[in-house]
Amino acid sequence: MIPAERRGYIYRYVHERNVVSINELAAELNVSHMTVRRDIQQLEAEGKVVPVSGGVRLNDAVKQELAYSEKAGIHHQRKMAIGQAAADLVEDGQVIYLDAGTTTFEVARGIATRANLTVVTNDFTIAHYLMQYPQLTLFHTGGLVDARNRSCVGQAAATLLEGLNLDLAFISSSSWDAERGLSTPSENKVMVKQALLRVARRRILVSDSSKYGKYGMFRICPLTALTDIISDTDLGEETAEPLRGQGLQVSLVSRKIPA
Incomplete structure (x- = not known):
């Protein structure tokens, strides 16, 4: 996946589960923890997710609905x-x-x-x-x-x-x-x-x-x-x-x- 596709997948995945660990995302996408962390940082900058200890959750403030x-x-x-x-x-x-x-x-x-x-x-x-x-x-x-x-x-x-x-x-x-x-x-x-x-x-x-x-x-x-x-x-x-x-x-x- 290109980075934009990967971030979209992460956002949908978190939507399904609400809270997800970095380990789970890395295994699901078969990428490094560092790659997942960079994607999470981008999603956080867009206001879509909030980092938590060892993972990420949906932002309670919905900035944009999924397509x-x-x-x-x-x-x-x-x-x-x-x-x-x-x-x-x-x-x-x-x-x-x-x-x-x-x-x-x-x-x-x-x-x-x-x-x-x-x-x-x-x-x-x-x-x-x-x-x-x-x-x-x-x-x-x-x-x-x-x-x-x-x-x-x-x-x-x-x-x-x-x-x-x-x-x-x-x-x-x-x-x-x-x-x-x-x-x-x-x-x-x-x-x-x-x-x-x-x-x-x-x-x-x-x-x-x-x-x-x-x-x-x-x-x-x-x-x-x-x-x-x-x-x-x-x-x-x-x-x-x-x-x-x-x-x-x-x-x-x-x-x-x-x-």
């Missing part, structure tokens, strides 16, 4: 379980929104064969997938194209959403916690998600536990602006219970075990 193609395989079993639990909430005849993301793609897979649903999304991958199911009524928001995340963001997408009444909005996030609420490193995503909060009767965060405790520069809303959170059991009841005490419906699902 869609890079995050698709990370925590996939968790995302599948969350997606199915979310799909089980959908009733016939409803108008639902699927936010851009790899977890919401799993929601799309869960509702794809249903009849009498209207689906709105800003995600090109979700729209392309659901186009195979003509019994669904499908809308794409349009707007400013975010090629890295294969979606549309910005004012045009938000304006489309402001003209709708949604029964359920399944909202994705790369960073959220009880103190800072829902946040993002991308300013153009804020207005889209805030529009959802105004037009959806039920506002459901679908996000695995690895995103909890992270925060982006731009705050979207406190968690109490949501109605539900669906995450995985690694979030822990000690985190979920105080959120339930604030009126949120919090569901923690077990990851699926590959057959």
Whole structure:
């Protein structure tokens, strides 16, 4: 690998595990400890990771999300379980929104064969997938194209959403916690998600536990602006219970075990 490819691999690897030792990275990449340390120093300079004794962990301050193609395989079993639990909430005849993301793609897979649903999304991958199911009524928001995340963001997408009444909005996030609420490193995503909060009767965060405790520069809303959170059991009841005490419906699902 060239250095840029190696650093990208390290960042994805740390995303999967949150904390990784230098020994593990050196063995995984078959390179020297010094090479790994140089790569970590570069990633640290970019604000992506934080060094710890003998290793590295993700920075709680999310500077940039992984590209869609890079995050698709990370925590996939968790995302599948969350997606199915979310799909089980959908009733016939409803108008639902699927936010851009790899977890919401799993929601799309869960509702794809249903009849009498209207689906709105800003995600090109979700729209392309659901186009195979003509019994669904499908809308794409349009707007400013975010090629890295294969979606549309910005004012045009938000304006489309402001003209709708949604029964359920399944909202994705790369960073959220009880103190800072829902946040993002991308300013153009804020207005889209805030529009959802105004037009959806039920506002459901679908996000695995690895995103909890992270925060982006731009705050979207406190968690109490949501109605539900669906995450995985690694979030822990000690985190979920105080959120339930604030009126949120919090569901923690077990990851699926590959057959």
